[in-house]
Amino acid sequence: GAVVSQHPSWVICKSGTSVKIECRSLDFQATTMFWYRQFPKQSLMLMATSNEGSKATYEQGVEKDKFLINHASLTLSTLTVTSAHPEDSSFYICSARISGGTETQYFGPGTRLLVL
């Protein structure tokens, strides 16, 4: 299957700082990527849809000014958690959908964020 990577795999930061997470499709192009958040023992929650060359579409209840998404190329989307607070600590997962193909979504390995 297609490969999606995320960087970093884990990050610890102080409250008030910003953290950037990268999501890359390694062997295919993705016009659309998705960002999810997962708390312990819970399912994945869709945060936003990232479209190459245009603004992201956020799910209800997700603050667009706090979770900045940039999808500057067909293989890279970034999620920046601005002014992070302890309640933002979570597991962040991206997925990418193959453009023009089966449109199956492939997921990255996730990024564990801990805000102190």
Added chain:
Amino acid sequence: LAKTTQPISMDSYEGQEVNITCSHNNIATNDYITWYQQFPSQGPRFIIQGYKTKVTNEVASLFIPADRKSSTLSLPRVSLSDTAVYYCLVDGRQGGKLIFGQGTELSVKP
């Protein structure tokens, strides 16, 4: 978006066949059915996808009845390493948002 319903948990023993059924009564004509596997602290891994009847790959089989209102993931001869959460999702070909339900936590015992 179609909502899916799965059992919260299932137990099995090594070597057994495991069948996990998912209900999706409001599935749309253009929706595909996709199953993912997730281990703790990892992203979901694609297992299998189908539209109707039966699909088989090297990992699993997917059975979809004619009305498509449910689907069954079949894992042959499970091992301890198959202990994971399994998610059933329905996915339109256009737009493509995946909304995850609670998933089924499968526990395989020796």
